[in-house]
Amino acid sequence: MSNVNVKRLVENIRSGTNIYTPLVELVVNAIQAIDAKGIQNGLVEIEVLRNGQADMVDRLEDVDGFRVKDNGIGFTKTNRDAFDTLYTEQKIADGGKGFGRFTCLKYFDRVKVSSTFAEGDAFHDRSFRMGLDKDIIVDEKEGPSQAQAAGATIEISGIKSVRFPDKKLETIGRVVVERLLPYFVDQDRSCPRVVIWEAKNPSDTLSLNDYLGKENSQIVEIKVDEGTFSLSANKDEKSFQVRVFKFFAPRMAKSKVSLVAHRREVTDNPLQTYIPEFGEEFFELGPDQDLAKGRNFVIKAYVFGDYLNDNVSLERGEFRFQTDTDLLNGISQTDIEQKAADIAQSAVGTEIAERKRRKEVRIAEYVTNDAPWHRVLATEVDFSALPMRPSNQDIELHLQKKKYEQEIATRTQVTALLNSKNPDELGEKIAQLIQKISDNSKNDLIHYVSMRKCVLELFSKSLEIKADGKHQSEGEVHDIIMPRKKDSEELNYEAHNLWILDERLNFTSYMSSDKPLKSSGDRTDITIYNRRVAYRGDNEASNPITIFEFKKPQRDDFANPSSKEDPIQQIIRYVNQIREGKFKTPTGRDILVNDTTPFYGYVVCDLTQKVKDWLQKEKNFTPMPDGLGWFNWFGNISLYMEVVSWTKLLRDAEMRNKIFFNKLGID
Template sequence: MSNVNVRRLVENIRSGTNVYTPLVELVVNAIQAIDQKGVKNGLIQIEILRSGQADIIDRLEDIDGFIVKDNGVGFTKSNRDSFDTLYTEQKIADGGKGFGRFTCLKYFNHVTVASTFANGDKLHDRSFRMGLDKDIIVDETIAASDKQETGTAVEISGIKSVKFPDKRLDTVSRVIVERLLPYFVDKDRTCPRILIREASEPSGGVSLNDYLGKENSQIVEMRVEQGTFTLPANKDTKDFQVRVFKLYAPRSAKSKVSLVAHRREVTDNPLQAYIPEFAEEFYETGPDQDLAKGRNFVVKSYVFGDYLNDNVSLERGEFRFQTDNDLLSGISQSEIEQKAAEIAQSALGSEITERKSRKQARIADYVAAEAPWHRTLANEVDFDALPMRPSNQDIELHLQKKKYEKEVKTRSQVAALLKSENPDELGEKIIQLMDSISDTSKNDLIHYVSMRKCVLDLFSKSLEINVDGKHKSEGDVHDIIMRRKKDSEDLDYDAHNLWILDERLNFSSYVSSDKPLNKPNGDRTDITIYNRRVAFRSENEASNPITIFEFKKPQRDNFADPSSKEDPIQQIVRYVNQIREGKFKTPTGRDIIVNSTTPFYGYVVCDLTAKVRKWLEFEKDFTPMPDGLGWFRWFGNNSLYMEVLSWTKLLQDAEMRNKVFFNKLGID
């Protein structure tokens, strides 16, 4: 009679178990009972119990439980007493924890045992069920038996709140085979024959042993050149063995690495976590390279070793060492799985290599076409961790991360070098660090120039006519140069493209784009720029130039009509006079400091139609530029230099200034 709080014990089962765990436990117990009996014709039968209403699609009821039958030694008094003892040591030599049977009660409401055992030369029947109070064995009966041989049938039924994940017999069979594959492939101990069938169909069923070792088997072991590895564990070393298998007809399964303890799979994790090229299933052609008879497969790498046997948890759902870095035990789960993944990769040979080559080509295409600024960095970076089919975002994020890591390392090295008191080490290290800094700077410059090419392509497109034969408004092209209703207080330093107008404008201290200069509804220029040239500092504020731009819609020229109230030249002159008179402040309340010598630059960007050219020459007294794509005039009394430029000239000049950079990058 036991005295165990069974319910509390079951409630505290946590680590890594699932609804398949009890079934695997019963099958292993059946194998051990047959081994104990020492028969050659060992047989285990798994019957599937169902309940509820059949599904409309597959016409199968949900699985409610299982009956596992064997022709082993049965529940002798010794086995019975062991069952009734928490943490029994009876099967310790075979890796027994004396606890596995309690996982049955975690997932099923009912556990009943019916067994025939030998007592001397007589057979007896023993039956009982597992209790949920203080006793492990309840309702036990013993009687003389009329059966011809020993054996046991254990039924688990009344599945609890969790739903059994699978319905089909072949799916359940596949899971059991994978979980118990070490038993099927053990060269030293023959696995009993294991059949699985529906409880309602005694004549049907599938032999789990047939998954291996026959023609067209669904599981085939792969040859590996070196199937062992060693890892250091503190001051010791631990040996591991790896066996790799092909699993055909994988459906939605993934290639995995499984850690085994005492011939039972304990954990399984995707191989792609270590080698991304395992993300997709593989294909094997049929005899004589016949594609029509080929089969898809995934790979499963099983790892064995005393270190795993010694460190498996009580419930056999996990290990006692850490998943990642394990300072106490010395060896982590990820280290073991990484080595097993590499052995699985070697077993596959060229297929993984070809997948990696395709990934590398994909990365090279991205860098060449989309991110040439990463060209130097890409030659130094390891891309093994990227997905098998990386997206542009995957590649870019990986490169940005490596770039950041390289910059941090360089800064640390520079700081350490500056603190060094040994002059002899400076020379060579300085050269190395300068090369590193130069590479980083080149990457940034290439990225910046490439972005300019994209902006100019977009700018050129904006000057074309729409499908309706009309040009875009000046607002559309305005937004490309600088977003409307914004100023440099609203936008980041580099969130504009003023370089299209003039490279010097990149270093402006304040920019206002289509915003009133003095009050919410006041006059507003398209772009007003208060420049702070590098040569002028401190007291020379008044000598900093102010630049004003006005944009007109491509092909629009009605502003040149005598009756027009939108004369852009007159508008700029008026703005200049008002600024000189001290009427304006910036939208943030800052003074615009000017004096009589403050230079002003005005630019009107429009299309130079015949009407506009005539207007500029005969009414505005402008002088044509040598290329014919612009006009200029000096307003001496206002210290105002003004140009009227065509959209074509603006684009061509910007392209010409940047052409040498585009050419060097091969993106022109």
């Protein structure tokens, strides 16, 4: 009689197990019972128990449990007593932990055992249930048997809260084969025949051994040239063996690397974690290179070794060493899986190499067409960690990360060099650092100029007439040049495109957009089409102040005699108000001017014939030689004013930048 708190023990089973763990445990125990009997005709039978209503789609009921039967040694007194002992050492030579049976109770309500065993020349029957309180074995019965062969049947049923993830017999069988593949391919010990069938339809039997070793088998081993590797564990070399298999008809599965302990799969992780080109399944042509008879497959690399056997957890769901860096044991799971991934790559090297080539072409196209500023950086960056089919965002984020890392490294080197007290090392190192800084600066310049071209294309598009015969809304075009209701104290100098108007705007100390320069009154700054932009360099009285007034394309009603939106008079009035000291910035700063402070005024509009007549006959403006603008000088207030067309504004901006576009090959 045992004295174990079974319920608490089951509740404390750690993560790493899953709903398949009990079934795998029972099949392994059945194989071990057959090995102990030493017979050549070993047979393990798995019956699938179902319950509930059949599904309307696949017409299958949910899985409720399993019945696993073997023709092994049976539950002799020794085996019975081991079952009744927590952490029994009976199967320790075969990696037994004396604990696996308790995982059955984690996922199923009932565990029933019935067995026939030999005692001398006679056979006996033994049956019992697995207890849920203090005793591991309950309701035990034993007596003489009429049977003439030993064996055991263990039934687990009453699946708990979770649903079994698979329904089809073929799917369940394949998962079991994958988990126990080391048993099926063991070269030293032959695996008994393992079959699976429906308890309600015993005639429909599937042999799990047939997944391997036959024509058109679903699992085929790939021979590798070098299937072993070693890793150092605290100065002690540990050896590992890798066997690589093709799994055909992969059911949306991914290629994986599996770590094995005592012939059981413990963990499996995607190979694409280490080599992204494993992210998609592979394809093998049929006989005579027949495409129609070809099959899809994934790769699975199984890793064996004493280090894994010695460090598997009690529940066999994980290992005692760390997933990443392991300072205590010296070898981590990542170390092992990375080595195994390299070997798996060699097994399908041609296809992996082709996938990498396609990725390189994809990256090169992105850099050439969309991000030429990264040309130099792209030649120095390792892209192997990127997904097999990287998106533009994937590539850009990877390059930005590497660029940042390079900048940090360069700054660190510059700091170290400046603090160096050894003058002999300055010359060569300074030259090297200047080159690095120069390359980074070139990349930034290329990026900046490329973005300018995009902005000009967008700006040109915004000036076109839409399908409805109208121009873009005022707000949309406004925001291309500078976001509304902002000033330079809220915006980074790169967050606007005022260089379209004048390059000097990039270096002004203050500018505002659609914000009043005093707490009340009109907004006298930039609202595209109908308000102003004001800017200057340093806030010194000698520095000029520039004002822009915009009018919507094709609009010319401001030239009407009755119009209250005369842009020329608006600019003149605004200049006078600034001279009189009526305005401050939104932060309360005075706008410093004196009698000689120069002002520049610009009106941007479409020069219709009505506007041209108005400028010549009523405003006394002089036409520019290119015919795309007019100018005048108001000497009494030191104001030079131009009226230019949207076409001229765009054309001049394109001309100023054309040489840069040409040099970059993006014109």
